[in-house]
Amino acid sequence: MKQALFMRIHDAVVAHDTCFVQKRNDAGRLGLSSLQKIGESTTIESLKKFITVVVEVFGDEYLRSPNSDDLKRLLAIGERRGFPGMLGSIDCMHWTWKNCPTSWHGMFTGHIHEPTIILEAVASYDLWIWHAFFGLPGSLNDINMLERSYVFSGLDEGSAPHISYKVNGRPYDMGYYLADGMYPSWATLVKTIPAPQGNKHRHFAKEQEGSRKDVERAFGVLQSRFAIVRNPARLWDKDNLKHIMMACIIMHNMIIEDERDEHERIRKLRKIHDIKEEYDHVDEIPHISLSLERTPTIMEFIANRRRVRDKQMHTQL
Template sequence: MRIHSVVEVHDPYFQQKRNARGTEYLRKPNSDDIVKLLQVGEARGFPRMLGSIDCMHWRCKNCPTTWKGMFTGHCHEPTLILKVVVSYNLWIWHAFFGLPGSHNDINVLERSHVFSEITRGKGPSVNYSINGHDYNLGYYLADGIYPPWATFVKAITLPMNRKTKYFTTAQESFRKDVERAFGVLQARFAIVRGPARFYDCATLKKIMLACIIMHNMIVEDERELHPQPDIC
């Protein structure tokens, strides 16, 4: 029998450093970050864009038999869902992890806290006008399953002319930021690339969040090595 154990370190200094890392590298974008994200979005042809949003499934190899029905969705095997918001440089600004794989993107969206501040009227103020309509919220690039909210910009399902085809091509291209982030996260950390071997959801959440923190640390460290979009 293989026994997995998790060692908790009770050193106050270690816990303080761990909490500090989580506060820095799992934080929400501040005002300076939002200004930068809006500038980059405008330079890429999507003014007032804050990033891309999507979900990833992590397969649970040791999911208890009694839970398999609840954790099995369209992947036809038990999984846990990770929802993230990613910017142009693959920095993960929002991470919500732990729901069973039987949920879809809409169900996860209703339970995550990505729009919790907006619903309380505390979200970042972003004012712009499109086709004669005024908006005061930034938006995210998303795929077709997401609801038709003002905070989501999706590709046109059946583009019929050059304008709509160009828009759809650009939207699908820049929305790949989140897909690239998932690929980079799995390439860097084999523990999330392969199936999860723990069965305790709390342990799996610690593993996933730790990998996201280290991923953002690497993005920050390698920022100067990769060209960034030109900002006028």
């Protein structure tokens, strides 16, 4: 992330928790700064406090569900990509738990053959993670995970935002997510067509599988940015691991927002630059000479034209 965004997070953490404020000891010597917690025990304790503060301060803004403006943007992008009504793509990621308690190994070990914790996420085209449900054991599959998550809780409670769109002239009022073949055949999930027959089915399968990669790309970018979730988890407490994952997702979304604003600014600057180049790269630049002589008035110009015309008529006679 950029230094300005890093310092924004740093200042918010320092303001929220006095643990990160640089203090003097009884001898009057300054202790470690908020950027300098380097001892092993101090580092672990600072990590726990840091992730807690990030979730408490930024969680409501960067772990929110899409608001009305977000929905309009997501629906518009989905329609341009050939999927009207699409709100993103959904999938699960397994995080290896190195220090999983021995008594829990059987519950947290699945097809990866080592203890893992599952993250269920919904990501959009720009890799923003709109939904994150973390903490269930790795022995579950995507369907078991979906039955326990709250991704569709708005539909159950009747608080889901109203969405209206048409496909092939037929109206629909429920958004959906793109999913892989493991998920159930629900109206809120659109899967690919296995073994598609015909050009129409093959085209749909290709487009669906290409757009569904958004969430997998989001997992890859998240792990590339934060080595702590790329490498096996080394803490013992599952709640701490949840805070680590949520804090990384929050900072991931903050980076996306920061880069999106920067890209928009660059796009506007490029547009202005392109317009300027259109005027700078004309084929022929006219040469303009300046004269210091007095410019005649319009009446003098007319009088001179009359004298020239009278002189020509007198010559012809």
